Amino acid sequence: MAGSSYGNLFKVTTWGESHGAGIGAVVDGCPAGIEIDEEFIQSYLDRRKPGQSEFTTKRSEADAVKIMSGVFEGKTTGTPISLVIENTSQISKDYSNIKDVYRPGHADLGFDKKYGFRDYRGGGRSSGRETAGRVAAGAVAMKLLKEYGIEINAYVTQIGDISIDRSAFDLAEAKKNALCMPDKDAAEKASEYLKGLIADKDSSGAMVECVVTGMPVGIGEPVFDKLDARLAAAIMSIGAVKGIEFGDGFDVVSSRGSENNDEFYIDGDKVCKKTNHSGGILGGMSDGADIIFRAAFKPTPSIYQKQNTVNRNGEDIEIEIKGRHDPIIAPRAVVVVETMAAITIADLLLMNKSSKA
Amino acid sequence: MAGSSYGNLFKVTTWGESHGAGIGAVVDGCPAGIEIDEEFIQSYLDRRKPGQSEFTTKRSEADAVKIMSGVFEGKTTGTPISLVIENTSQISKDYSNIKDVYRPGHADLGFDKKYGFRDYRGGGRSSGRETAGRVAAGAVAMKLLKEYGIEINAYVTQIGDISIDRSAFDLAEAKKNALCMPDKDAAEKASEYLKGLIADKDSSGAMVECVVTGMPVGIGEPVFDKLDARLAAAIMSIGAVKGIEFGDGFDVVSSRGSENNDEFYIDGDKVCKKTNHSGGILGGMSDGADIIFRAAFKPTPSIYQKQNTVNRNGEDIEIEIKGRHDPIIAPRAVVVVETMAAITIADLLLMNKSSKA
């Protein structure tokens, strides 16, 4: 596998499988002098930790991060920051029932064809657990962005057919409820919906929205490293994401230029926009407005219903998946979306330092 | 600007502005021995050439490509292929009216803030004309993919509120009509709709769908270089794209695991899927089914209506855009979508050669 590194200047390399010795990340290229400690990073990891509500797996990982290098006397030194999270909850169990099976909705088939065999324990490298390394690295990016006045918040706006009421939008609420929805009523309805799905041995998809505030104008490189192209890659690289849209997104298809263009105006000495159909990005560069994007998460593929599938020997079989699986992926992925956005923006912010001599 | 190169092994570097001396691309890493000539590449460029219908700008560029290196006796040599298209239609005109203006929906503001000034003639590097280099390079990728039995076709499925009728789907039709829609009736309705918009000095968004057939299983690198992540970056890097989705895309939000999972079955010695909700990608790797994705194109931002905006001096102004602008971007972008997908898949196909020793 290549492709375990991401970013040009703020470069993150992740490693680790679900049931190996641990999970981790190396952050290379973080500027020196940023205050950071394990506690801060841990606060991000805790948001994706399992076992926190009835909608997340009971598997309880401490997910305790250790800074192995790159920080001295509480500050980044400019050298690579190695973050290690030991796996503590790998129950030594019998995987013989899934060892040779290609589970529907999973990457088992691809892994076997690509590499000739696979680490079948708990999904190996394609486990959601892989994102722990991203979150740890992204917490560092988040701290760097704070120095530039940039903040990033993601939350769940839809689960099944239950959407938030935009007029009741409350970001603080999203930090409180188990489903990370910025609307208490919607969260309650979604909660009922999920309970029904659990009873049905089923799972649900969801929509995650992310807002970046405080962006300076001109971040993003105009051709292949456009800000939206890079964010799209970053977010689509999170397992289970099947689509991403910026600003008005897919609604632009039925829109007109006269509706979709955001008019500029001057406020004091600042260029502002009357609307934000663009989602804060024009021509691949930030336009000064908030960046807004939405990602579609598919339903957890591991469901407890009987399913038809095949095995490595080329036989049609029936399987019933055991183990610990969330009925919905999105709430724990909210912090992954935030941190992947942070890594991307940190990288492009550093790239931008050489746009002028 | 960094970010004018794309790909790890099949690496494309594009250059050129709308009104400079020319546009071009360098393809580094194309394997040796692929038969290619200017005629083949030209056939792709001709599909994005302006001046071909009432819905494309009257600006007539010959867009004649010249192979400057990397091909010997009709075959790629393994050395970089330089493709140059001279600009022939740069009308020497007076740009003083847009020189200092930040056009709504355009990247003018970003360029000025990022670089301190900009080449204001015809959009410079953010002009749609930049994609000519991509198309030329992508034609080479397309030829490489043919050797592996992979084909890629894109077409327009929706313009405004007019969608194709899936039951009337006809790919051959998409190659014939000016709007690249695989449904003659829809194309005719959309044509009427666009004529109305032209009369209104307005423009329309559209949806482009792309299908990749013949994919082997296991292409794509499982973490940051997932096949869908890389395709998302490639397609989002095309100007005017505001969203991308794979397979069921945003519909997964309201779907259930039991609906969304594609069951595998054995057909002869092949692993097949009963459905293709995944759009041919699981865990970031091809799953053997057709790859299907859709991209949302925003309406052309250059419209002839009077618009409010600002200029470099920080003044609120009114502008009326002159010049030659398409009322819709998508039909000419269809071949750009195909070729960017081709470059991406070619790159990941070569990457995959080192997955096993």
Add this chain to the structure above:
Amino acid sequence: MAGSSYGNLFKVTTWGESHGAGIGAVVDGCPAGIEIDEEFIQSYLDRRKPGQSEFTTKRSEADAVKIMSGVFEGKTTGTPISLVIENTSQISKDYSNIKDVYRPGHADLGFDKKYGFRDYRGGGRSSGRETAGRVAAGAVAMKLLKEYGIEINAYVTQIGDISIDRSAFDLAEAKKNALCMPDKDAAEKASEYLKGLIADKDSSGAMVECVVTGMPVGIGEPVFDKLDARLAAAIMSIGAVKGIEFGDGFDVVSSRGSENNDEFYIDGDKVCKKTNHSGGILGGMSDGADIIFRAAFKPTPSIYQKQNTVNRNGEDIEIEIKGRHDPIIAPRAVVVVETMAAITIADLLLMNKSSKA
């Protein structure tokens, strides 16, 4: 710091400081199916471990490597291999005497100017200890190369003015004596020379030669990723190396074309060379002969003599360096040279897989 990753397809990222929590490396892109275990990697680390002779520091690090990911049931899985070596011998001591000092021959000044401050404990990231991560990662490369029949051996050919006698060359001897010289007599003379230097509180430079056997023809990319260019970067990136030469090296300056050209001849169905002035590389690609290069290592800069220098406050001062320092760097660096060569060749070998379609 960027630049902690090396390689395109076989990509190694190292992290860790001399006196932090540990040292390590992530190997991304190693093909699946290579047999590897901690014992094999450890055997390489043990060769650079301190405390093994009178000429290496008494600091005793266990340097025990742990494979954290990427290996399953004794084989590489294709996913990133994380290798961690915990630091166990960081004596908690008072660094106040060197904290603000710019030691002659060291990178202290550069670190301070570049990052604003530095981790002054034991050289931080510029410590020779950084190479432990490289060696661990390089052991994996070495195992991969063995599958292709490629072997790499380095040894010390000169210390001070004492050179090996080429007619007495004995590779097995180099594996036995503390100075890694393939000539017992030379090793004994050099040993006496070094004892004298220790008494003088001084240190010595040395020459390391490296030979790669079993190379297929055509490895290396003809322009910027020439095999010799990449090896030069890899070896020059080892601290203390001040020069590198291939084949006849600097002797080519006074040579003639008629002497320097290696004539080809046919032996069975193989193209061979009568001589190997080129050192196995022509036009940046392997030519089928053994690859031979030499690297010049400077004397250890940490010497116990009183030296004039300056501190952070801009004052001229005198220092006497304390601590544990080898009087010669090269013998422990031999395995670093071998493994950096292995990583480079592994990378270019994988690159070469896409030279033809």
Add this chain to the structure above:
Amino acid sequence: MAGSSYGNLFKVTTWGESHGAGIGAVVDGCPAGIEIDEEFIQSYLDRRKPGQSEFTTKRSEADAVKIMSGVFEGKTTGTPISLVIENTSQISKDYSNIKDVYRPGHADLGFDKKYGFRDYRGGGRSSGRETAGRVAAGAVAMKLLKEYGIEINAYVTQIGDISIDRSAFDLAEAKKNALCMPDKDAAEKASEYLKGLIADKDSSGAMVECVVTGMPVGIGEPVFDKLDARLAAAIMSIGAVKGIEFGDGFDVVSSRGSENNDEFYIDGDKVCKKTNHSGGILGGMSDGADIIFRAAFKPTPSIYQKQNTVNRNGEDIEIEIKGRHDPIIAPRAVVVVETMAAITIADLLLMNKSSKA
């Protein structure tokens, strides 16, 4: 071929063969606002142009560069700068005599084995002509460095056994004589020596030295992207270079720490060094002193003597090389060394902008 791009932020991609349609380079990542024009770039190209003395091939290429993009109103815009040099002197001749031959000292064998066939006309991509693209791109880097007060000068210090007299060193002289030697007497002796070699149908190696002045402290990334590692790769990637050394170079082998360490002292508010054994680089970062390195160029492999070699059919044969070949490579390579150094330093200078937040 991959590997036709060089640099992370200041990224140069070259293309073109000796006898194709042209040669060129794309510079991506040059900061905006640098004044540049074709005349300035041409002045660099003219220094490597053939036909300028009795020691360079009579082939007369105009080598006229054209800026195709990235420069507007006399300044770099931040977008990629495409530089094209059309080949005008490709004599259409019969290559059948070398088509299937593996010339001694050339890359013919490697190309054939790597790619299956090769463009045999004039060396194709491995021709010295490939460096024209580098020189054009490097002239841009040189202009950028001037903004930072950095200058780079290379010259020839030795040809055969004839070395310059350091006490007579005169940089201005190196710009005047045909052999680029900073010592008129040495140049004259070397000139006689070369005339003798021409009569003997032979060729000579040479040494090129390069000095970089005005470097700020701390440029270079401390591990794999060390300033000397990157310079070594850049210079070794020039065809015919067989070795590189920095500062005292290979002399460090027989040196002692007490001799080799450069003592620091304070001069006003500046940290200076009493000596410069390090060649201006410590721990992979610039130390404020001049950067000094030397590269060994092998004798031109194309000599007119009869040579034994083999052909593609596996036959032992005799060849006599025809055509136009310099009896020495170094004088025309001096500007290639300077510009490759400039590209490298420009890249690391931009990298350094993100060392602190």
